[in-house]
Amino acid sequence: xxxxxxxxxxxxxxxxxxxxxxxxxxxxxxxxxxxxxxxxxxxxxxxxxxxxxxxxxxxxxxxxxxxxxxxxxxxxxxxxxxxxxxxxxxxxxxxxxxxxxxxxxxxxxxxxxxxxxxxxxxxxxxxxxxxxxxxxxxxxxxxxxxxxxxxxxxxxxxxxxxxxxxxxxxxxxxx
Numbered sequence: 001x002x003x004x005x006x007x008x009x010x011x012x013x014x015x016x017x018x019x020x021x022x023x024x025x026x027x028x029x030x031x032x033x034x035x036x037x038x039x040x041x042x043x044x045x046x047x048x049x050x051x052x053x054x055x056x057x058x059x060x061x062x063x064x065x066x067x068x069x070x071x072x073x074x075x076x077x078x079x080x081x082x083x084x085x086x087x088x089x090x091x092x093x094x095x096x097x098x099x100x101x102x103x104x105x106x107x108x109x110x111x112x113x114x115x116x117x118x119x120x121x122x123x124x125x126x127x128x129x130x131x132x133x134x135x136x137x138x139x140x141x142x143x144x145x146x147x148x149x150x151x152x153x154x155x156x157x158x159x160x161x162x163x164x165x166x167x168x169x170x171x172x173x174x175x
Contacts, residue, residue: 003034007049014053020065022158025072029065033057072158080162 003011011030020026036056041047047055060068092100107127114120146164150156 003038003049008034010049011053014057015065018057018065020069021156022161023155024158025069028072029068076158076162080159080166084166 008030011033012026014033015026015029020029033053033056036059037049037052040052040055041049057064091097111120111124114123143164146160
C-alpha cells in the first residue's frame with residue numbers, strides 16, 4: 001500500500017529531527033524509508049506506520065543516519081571536485097588562456113615601466129589588496145543572498161553548500 005502525502009511529510013520531519021539538514025539527502029532517505037515501510041506493511045498488513053518506521057530506522061544502526069550522511073558527503077564532494085577540475089581545465093584552453101596571459105603581461109609591462117621598486121611594490125600590493133577586498137565583499141554579499149533564498153524556499157541543498165564552501169576556500173587562497 002503506497003504511503004499518503006501526510007505520511008511522506010512525517011518522514012521528512014522524522015529525517016529533520018534526526019539531524020539531516022540537506023533537502024537532497026532527506027529526499028533520498030525518505031524514499032528509502034518509504035520503500036522499506038511499504039515492503040513491511042505489504043508483508044505484515046497489521047503493522048502501523050509508526051511501528052514500521054521504527055523497524056526501518058533500526059536498520060540504520062546505532063548511529064542512525066550519520067553514516068549515510070558521511071557517505072553522501074564524501075560522494076558529492078568527489079563529484080563536485082571532478083566538476084571543478086573540468087571547469088578549471090576548460091578555463092585554460094585556447095581563447096581564455098591567451099586572454100589571461102595577455103592581461104598578466106599587460107599588468108607586468110605597466111609595472112615594469114616604473115623605475116622605483118618601492119612604488120612598483122606598493123602598486124602591486126594595492127592591486128592585490130583591492131582584489132582581496134572585492135572578493136570578500138562579493139562572498140559576504142552572496143552569503144546574505146544565499147541565506148535569504150534558503151529562508152524563502154526552506155530547503156538547504158548539499159551540493160549548494162559544497163559549492164559555497166569551495167568558493168570560500170578559493171577566495172581565501174586568492175587573499
